[in-house]
Amino acid sequence: MGATLADFGRDPLGITLVKAVFLFLFLSLGVVFGVWFERKLISRMQNRIGPNRAGPFGILQSVADAIKMGLKEDLFPNTVDKVLYLLAPVIMVVPAFVAFSIVPFGPKVWMFGHQTPLQLVDLPVAVLFMLAMGAISVYGVVLAGWSSRSPYALLGGLRSAAQVVSYEIAMGLSFVAVCIFAGTLSTSEIVNAQTPLWYGIMLLPSFLVYVVCMFGEAARIPFDLPEGEGELVGGFQTEYSSSLKFALIMMGEYLHTFTASGIAVTLFMGGWRAPFPISLWAGANEGWWPMLWFFIKFVLTFCFIIWVRASLPRVRYDQLMSLGWKVLIPVNLGWILLVAAVRTITQSPGVVSIALGVVIAVGVLAIWMRFDTAGLRRREARKAQADAEFEELGEEPTAGGFPVPPLDLPHYHGR
Amino acid sequence: MDGYFGSYAVVGALLLIGVGIFAGAMTANRLLRPHRPTPEKLLTYECGVDPVGEGWAQSHVRYYVFAYLYVVFAVDAVFLFPWATVFAAPGFGVATLVEMFVFLGFIALGIVYAWRKNVLGWT
Numbered sequence: 001m002g003a004t005l006a007d008f009g010r011d012p013l014g015i016t017l018v019k020a021v022f023l024f025l026f027l028s029l030g031v032v033f034g035v036w037f038e039r040k041l042i043s044r045m046q047n048r049i050g051p052n053r054a055g056p057f058g059i060l061q062s063v064a065d066a067i068k069m070g071l072k073e074d075l076f077p078n079t080v081d082k083v084l085y086l087l088a089p090v091i092m093v094v095p096a097f098v099a100f101s102i103v104p105f106g107p108k109v110w111m112f113g114h115q116t117p118l119q120l121v122d123l124p125v126a127v128l129f130m131l132a133m134g135a136i137s138v139y140g141v142v143l144a145g146w147s148s149r150s151p152y153a154l155l156g157g158l159r160s161a162a163q164v165v166s167y168e169i170a171m172g173l174s175f176v177a178v179c180i181f182a183g184t185l186s187t188s189e190i191v192n193a194q195t196p197l198w199y200g201i202m203l204l205p206s207f208l209v210y211v212v213c214m215f216g217e218a219a220r221i222p223f224d225l226p227e228g229e230g231e232l233v234g235g236f237q238t239e240y241s242s243s244l245k246f247a248l249i250m251m252g253e254y255l256h257t258f259t260a261s262g263i264a265v266t267l268f269m270g271g272w273r274a275p276f277p278i279s280l281w282a283g284a285n286e287g288w289w290p291m292l293w294f295f296i297k298f299v300l301t302f303c304f305i306i307w308v309r310a311s312l313p314r315v316r317y318d319q320l321m322s323l324g325w326k327v328l329i330p331v332n333l334g335w336i337l338l339v340a341a342v343r344t345i346t347q348s349p350g351v352v353s354i355a356l357g358v359v360i361a362v363g364v365l366a367i368w369m370r371f372d373t374a375g376l377r378r379r380e381a382r383k384a385q386a387d388a389e390f391e392e393l394g395e396e397p398t399a400g401g402f403p404v405p406p407l408d409l410p411h412y413h414g415r
Numbered sequence: 416m417d418g419y420f421g422s423y424a425v426v427g428a429l430l431l432i433g434v435g436i437f438a439g440a441m442t443a444n445r446l447l448r449p450h451r452p453t454p455e456k457l458l459t460y461e462c463g464v465d466p467v468g469e470g471w472a473q474s475h476v477r478y479y480v481f482a483y484l485y486v487v488f489a490v491d492a493v494f495l496f497p498w499a500t501v502f503a504a505p506g507f508g509v510a511t512l513v514e515m516f517v518f519l520g521f522i523a524l525g526i527v528y529a530w531r532k533n534v535l536g537w538t
Binding site for chain 2: 008009010016020024070071072073074075076077078079080086089090093094095097098101120121122123125127128129148149150151152154155158161162165166168169172173175176177179180181183184185233238239241243244248318321322325326329330333336337340341343344347356
């Protein structure tokens with residue numbers, strides 16, 4: 001049976017502790033083996049072997065790295081702001097841990113003679129809570145960049161903050177459509193509401209926008225500009241030598257990826273519910289089985305993120321921002337209004353719905369005409385400009401004494 | 416640990432546990448790691464060349480504009496979520512929908528203004 005909001009806050013202290021320890025272990029081991037898994041998988045995609053020295057299949061590589069980072073000399077450069085420099089990694093990593101606590105791993109199960117949901121905590125505003133924790137991590141990024149007293153770190157911190165907050169808005173807006181259908185922000189109840197159909201299928205545009213935002217928010221390739229090595233050295237973490245603090249920053253970023261995958265599974269892919277062929281079996285959504293379905297979906301989502309990393313190059317920063325603000329946010333706002341309008345029309349009596357439908361149709365048509373004429377005018381202007389340029393250059397073939405390439409290249413004709 | 420605030424108490428406790436774990440890790444790290452600073456090690460790294468001048472770079476005012484835009488849209492989202500939760504409940508209906516159209520219209524005006532003023536572009 002799926003849990004509801006009323007089932008939370010009733011656990012004895014012991015069970016809460018067991019669940020909290022499980023969550024910390026799951027995430028810590030997840031980071032250690034996730035790094036190894038990612039390196040191994042991306043190596044295979046790039047036709048190489050990847051880590052294979054430490055332990056069988058190199059499985060202990062990340063463990064070795066973690067031990068090295070824990071024991072390495074840690075530097076505080078002379079000019080840094082010592083307190084903030086030390087605090088920034090903690091500010092990044094702790095909210096990343098806490099954000100995962102609202103992800104449901106399964107329905108209610110019997111644990112030590114108590115019936116308890118397989119989820120550490122659920123709030124009436126769980127989804128907002130997840131967004132808020134993501135926003136707090138941004139403070140860590142900005143403070144890391146600011147306290148380092150290094151131009152590259154500062155620029156990296158600012159870039160990262162602007163990127164993450166922009167994509168967080170689009171991400172939040174993509175949750176609104178889910179919220180309209182689920183009627184709640186509690187993650188366990190959102191999973192319950194996905195019984196006939198997953199929201200990822202029903203609200204496909206929201207899901208697609210979320211998938212794009214997921215990469216922006218977790219700063220993964222193709223949107224990993226905060227650490228664009230080619231232009232910013234190491235971004236906001238330039239001054240963190242490979243010590244424990246650097247390990248914490250990396251861990252925080254990895255946990256963001258995990259949270260993004262977990263939220264994708266929970267809000268759009270049916271959470272712990274069994275996928276279609278398995279869901280025909282009556283016992284699939286009972287007891288401890290859902291944890292397995294959740295884990296499989298979670299790993300597959302994570303693999304998808306790695307697959308994208310292997311396939312796509314990094315985008316340019318202005319492209320990133322204009323995608324966020326000029327495409328994702330307006331599309332999302334329009335989609336929310338469309339979803340809400342359709343839902344109202346299907347619920348309200350005939351005359352009102354027809355009137356509303358006409359108003360919406362006229363509005364959409366008007367917006368489309370407006371933008372289309374604008375596009376048309378721009379295209380014509382560009383063509384006229386290209387033609388003028390071509391004629392001007394055609395009259396003086398040497399262009400002020402300099403040899404020029406042949407002027408019948410296609411782009412001079414605006415094609 | 417029960418009732419409405421029970422869950423929030425768990426969240427608070429989790430935050431404290433998290434801070435505790437990482438404070439512990441950093442203390443252990445402090446006891447275990449070697450500490451042999453030299454003047455070269457204590458320079459900021461920047462890009463590998465010795466740093467010149469002040470550590471801070473001037474950055475574009477654009478980031479400031481984006482911070483403002485973020486505040487506008489974050490507040491917008493905060494109003495959207497409660498609306499979306501009660502939207503489908505009986506007794507709300509068309510009037511609620513139209514109100515949200517009007518509200519989002521004003522918000523959209525903001526982004527269109529920013530767009531026309533070219534602050535969304537990056538060059």
